[in-house]
Amino acid sequence: MAQILFVTHPEVVIDPEVPVPRWPLSAKGRARMEALAEALAGLPVRAIWSSDEQKAIDGAEILSERLQAPHRVDAALGENDRSATGYIAPPRFWEVVAExxxxxxxxxxxxxxxxxxxxxxxxxxxxxxxxxxxxLTVVVSHGGVGQLLTAALQGVAIGQEAKSPNPSGGGYLLLEAFPLRLAGDGWGDIDAITADPHWDGLKRDA
Known part of the structure; x- marks a missing residue:
């Protein structure tokens, strides 16, 4: 059975002088991805995908190196194009996101x-x-991407989808392939995976 673990990147280095797509993971974000990689070690991870944004690439490379799985980049897995404004500081940013x-x-x-x-x-x-x-295929992407994907998979209007329990990053969706659908009720927190040494979200064929 093919399954997909969709992971939103954790904490980043916020720098208003650097274009948002080029922000890297912070030390904390890297540590959380390293912990996730350790938690997934031993599972049959076949491939890692990410957007072309630096924070997603950073997370995917950590997983790829530890799990010895190929890393593929697809720019279409990136956040919505915000280049018209560039960085917007909170709280205004969250107001625009709500709109x-x-x-x-x-x-x-x-x-x-x-x-x-x-x-x-x-x-x-x-x-x-x-x-x-x-x-297992792992996709490292972004929170907004995950919300829009969730709305599509749940068959609900955009904005009415289940939300990540960790909006600052580090949530996950477990998906079943063929056809693509949610394998559970929705979002989980990657810290729940890393805290459970016996976590194995895969559904296996009998």
Whole structure:
């Protein structure tokens, strides 16, 4: 059985002078991804995918090196295009994000619309699914991507989907392939995986 573990990157180095897509993982974020890699060691991990944003690449490379699984990059797994504004400091950023999800067909401040981003993400995940092998494929991506994907998989309106328990990063969705669907109720926290030495989310064929 092929399954996909969709992971949102954990904590990053926030630097207003650096374009947001080039922000790397922080020391804490790297440590959490290293702990996740250790927790997944011994499971049949076949491939690692990520967006082309630095924080996702950093997390994917940590997993790829520890798990000896190939790392593939797909830019379409990235967050919605926010280049029209660049960095926006909180709390204004979270206000704009709320508008983004509340009005999915509107380009808020010139951002890519939620509807367009969701279509792009669904196509990217279809590519991941098409290459998934029996065992586990891990995707390292972003919180907004995960929310839009969840809405599509749950068949609900954008903004009505289940939310990650850790909005600052480090959540996960476990998906079944062929057809792509949620394997459980929705989001989990990667710290729950790393804290359980016996975690094995895979459903196995009888």
């Amino acid at each position: 983004f999800f509340a009005h999915p067909d509107v380009s808020v401040l010139g951002w890519e619309t939620a509807r367009d981003a969701q279509s792009r993400i669904r196509a990217a995940m279809a590519r991941v699914e098409s290459e998934a092998q029996p065992g």
